[in-house]
Amino acid sequence: MTLHAIEISRSALLANVETFREVAPESRFMAVIKSNAYGHGMLEVAGLLAPHVDWFGVNTLAEARRIRAIVPEPPILVMGLNGWEDQPVPQGVTLVLASLQQIQAFGTRGIPFHIKIDTGLSRLGLRGSELDEALQYLAEHPQAPWTGVMTHFANVEDVTRQDYALEQIRRFQEAREQALAVAGSRSLLFHAAASAAALILPESRLDMIRVGISLYGLWPSNETRLSLLGRQGPLPILRAALSWRSQIVQIHSVPAGASVGYGCTARLERDSLLAVIPIGYFEGYDRLLSSRAHVLVRGRRAPVIGRVSMNMISVDVTHIPDACAGDRATLIGRDGAEIVSAEDLAAWAGTINYEIVSRIIGDLPRTLVT
Numbered sequence: 189m190t191l192h193a194i195e196i197s198r199s200a201l202l203a204n205v206e207t208f209r210e211v212a213p214e215s216r217f218m219a220v221i222k223s224n225a226y227g228h229g230m231l232e233v234a235g236l237l238a239p240h241v242d243w244f245g246v247n248t249l250a251e252a253r254r255i256r257a258i259v260p261e262p263p264i265l266v267m268g269l270n271g272w273e274d275q276p277v278p279q280g281v282t283l284v285l286a287s288l289q290q291i292q293a294f295g296t297r298g299i300p301f302h303i304k305i306d307t308g309l310s311r312l313g314l315r316g317s318e319l320d321e322a323l324q325y326l327a328e329h330p331q332a333p334w335t336g337v338m339t340h341f342a343n344v345e346d347v348t349r350q351d352y353a354l355e356q357i358r359r360f361q362e363a364r365e366q367a368l369a370v371a372g373s374r375s376l377l378f379h380a381a382a383s384a385a386a387l388i389l390p391e392s393r394l395d396m397i398r399v400g401i402s403l404y405g406l407w408p409s410n411e412t413r414l415s416l417l418g419r420q421g422p423l424p425i426l427r428a429a430l431s432w433r434s435q436i437v438q439i440h441s442v443p444a445g446a447s448v449g450y451g452c453t454a455r456l457e458r459d460s461l462l463a464v465i466p467i468g469y470f471e472g473y474d475r476l477l478s479s480r481a482h483v484l485v486r487g488r489r490a491p492v493i494g495r496v497s498m499n500m501i502s503v504d505v506t507h508i509p510d511a512c513a514g515d516r517a518t519l520i521g522r523d524g525a526e527i528v529s530a531e532d533l534a535a536w537a538g539t540i541n542y543e544i545v546s547r548i549i550g551d552l553p554r555t556l557v558t
């Protein structure tokens with residue numbers, strides 16, 4: 189096998205889309221594939237999902253162009269802020285405009301756009317008098333190809349009581365009434381929900397759900413899962429799509445008392461067999477995993493010993509005596525009966541699963557597997 193393999197399960201991705209079709213049968217499904225599809229490989233995921241989803245969501249126009257070069261459908265929404273001023277926008281790409289100034293500058297260029305309303309995240313979006321002015325402008329420019337209105341939630345995945353999100357929905361409904369009043373003959377798509385809201389807040393689903401993390405089979409948070417556990421009906425099944433494998437490149441025996449790695453932060457208490465795996469923080473294996481994470485070798489857990497370096501880690505395989513150079517090492521995924529999940533790595537590194545997967549370096553090859 190090659191030194192590195194990031195395997196993306198087709199059946200898991202398709203099953204997750206299907207799960208959301210069942211969760212929100214009335215809403216269109218946007219697959220959010222920004223940031224290299226959260227580390228899963230944007231073009232691989234786009235090619236697979238194009239026939240199965242209603243929209244793609246990305247952050248940049250550059251991402252939209254790369255996708256449009258390989259698939260003519262579905263439409264793509266560019267949700268981030270990036271200087272489009274003099275860039276050509278391909279067919280089937282819709283921009284998100286988030287300020288009055290942008291709407292005045294781009295609104296009449298013939299490129300379809302959605303507007304973004306700030307309902308409480310206080311990041312991008314129109315609010316207050318700026319929203320009123322923007323809607324006034326759109327009322328006066330009925331030719332502007334305005335096709336949708338969106339907002340984004342602040343804390344759905346952080347809590348089990350959704351008072352804040354419900355207030356955001358209330359504000360969005362208000363903005364919706366205002367928007368419909370000036371839309372004229374334009375028909376507008378209203379959307380708000382990312383994964384967590386799509387899963388737990390039926391009133392957020394509206395015309396479309398924008399699903400990122402859970403498309404890849406990961407829960408947005410424990411709170412999100414807990415929120416659903418308390419309800420009737422089965423918990424939606426999400427299947428983690430990504431496995432990250434590498435290989436043991438060398439094994440050596442190191443005597444008790446030796447220290448391991450930069451900073452001499454780990455010291456061996458017994459004579460040990462240490463395996464070197466050619467993955468480090470450059471490849472996206474966070475340095476905060478030093479002496480905390482486990483990898484899987486021959487179906488057993490092997491703890492990371494000492495610091496994660498730029499391109500290497502050492503793991504203890506003393507208890508896996510048949511381990512040898514060339515053995516597969518699983519950083520994320522299943523090996524036999526054992527699993528290391530993106531959540532496990534997130535907990536060890538003190539971050540969220542989103543960051544763990546999206547930071548796996550883009551130039552390791554992604555392979556679609558069954």
Ligand SMILES: *Cc1c(COP(=O)(O)O)cnc(C)c1O
Pocket residue numbers: 220222267340381382383384398399400401402408
């Ligand atoms: C990234 C993003 C999403 C997807 O969020 P998940 O929590 O990963 O489902 C949805 N909407 C917007 C605007 C985003 O930027």
